[in-house]
Amino acid sequence: MKGKVAGLFLFFSLIIFVLLSPIAGWASQEEKLLVAASILPQRYFIERIADQKVQIEIMVPPGANPATYEPKPSQLVSLSRASLYFAIGVPFEKAYLGRFFQINKNMVVVDTSEGISKIPISSIHDLTNGENGKSHGHEHSQGELDPHIWLSPRLVKIQAQNIQRALSSADPQNTKSYQKNLKRFLKELDELDEEIRGKLSETKGKKFMVFHPSWGYFARDYGLDMIPIEVEGSEPSAAELAKIISIAQKEKIRIIITQPEFPSRSAKVIAQEVGCRVVPISPLAPNWRENLLLLGDTLAEALKDNSREETKP
Structure with a gap:
């Protein structure tokens, strides 16, 4: 109970911080679409499609664990004016996406995993219990699916198309550029594969x-x-x-x-x-x-x- 109270206190304190934060400096970036994403590999995907046309805020910094990371007040300031949030399914999002929406109800959350058939996360117990020895993951909890979809070039092709559609919807004047960059990126992914x-x-x-x-x-x-x-x-x-x-x-x-x-x-x-x-x-x-x-x-x-x-x- 005390943990929940402390969490709520922190959350509302951060909201107050966001609302009271100065907006000086916004103009320097206002010509670019501000988008947010959860993990660093997503920056690479977004940059390959958007080139220099967007400003990107990554929530989980280098060395941090997406299962336990808590966003900083400065990140919430950025989120308060972001147009898009590219979700990918990491545990961090389950805890915070709803709260992010409370800060910025105009921000569109894009599920970049849409269209991907995820595989179950298996466990070392599959081997120790005498199963066939083939394991593609571990068991966070019974029946949970593997969220690590950014580590397959073939699955990144699907994510890239979802990113391009969202960027084009939010910034239609640059649609042709996004589509051209997507085509090039898909070719790069095939070559990498x-x-x-x-x-x-x-x-x-x-x-x-x-x-x-x-x-x-x-x-x-x-x-x-x-x-x-x-x-x-x-x-x-x-x-x-x-x-x-x-x-x-x-x-x-x-x-x-x-x-x-x-x-x-x-x-x-x-x-x-x-x-x-x-x-x-x-x-x-x-x-x-x-x-x-x-x-x-x-x-x-x-x-x-x-x-x-x-x-x-």
Whole structure:
């Protein structure tokens, strides 16, 4: 109860801050459409379509966790005059989108996941309970769908089209420019998809471990199996860790992908036991294209080694 009261107090305090904040400096940006989005990779998508025609406010800053981040008063000031909010389905939005709308009821919330068929988030329990060993994520809660749709070039094509339509609706005078940029971006995404597919052409069916299961769509797209370490959003217990180590040994895991937004202690313990590499790659990196290529190169190197090892007599 005290937590709820404290949360409401903070929320209304922020609203008062927004309403009383000076509006000096608005004129310098008023010629541009102000749009907001949740995570850094979305900036890349919006910029590829809007070019220099919009001002972009990203809510979750570098290094922050989209599941726990709380917006700063200065961000709420920006939101109070934003025309569009590009939602993508991260946990942060469930807690705050309704509150954002109370601050700016003229802001249009655009669901960039519209048209995407999301996959369920599976769990390490799928393996420890004796299932078939194929895992594309973990279980935040029973029946929850994987929100990490920005890590698949094919799914980003759908998001890009949703972004373009919203920009054109809010700023019709620049529609032709947005459409032209979208066409170019879709071509770039196809080329990126083919480049990653080429890198991973010899790793079909291979397994890799992650702490937080961000890379489920990437794994699905390129024929890989992702095994999560995290158990229902937390570090595994000692007993669970022992089971995961056993799985890693059985599956001949050669690489564990971690990310700076989450702890890596258990990943390091597993790596020490099985003799594999731990490589940090953030799914929230702002250099989105280069980041996916980095993951492709990293997995190709590690999993090709695994393939060669398995073919030894």
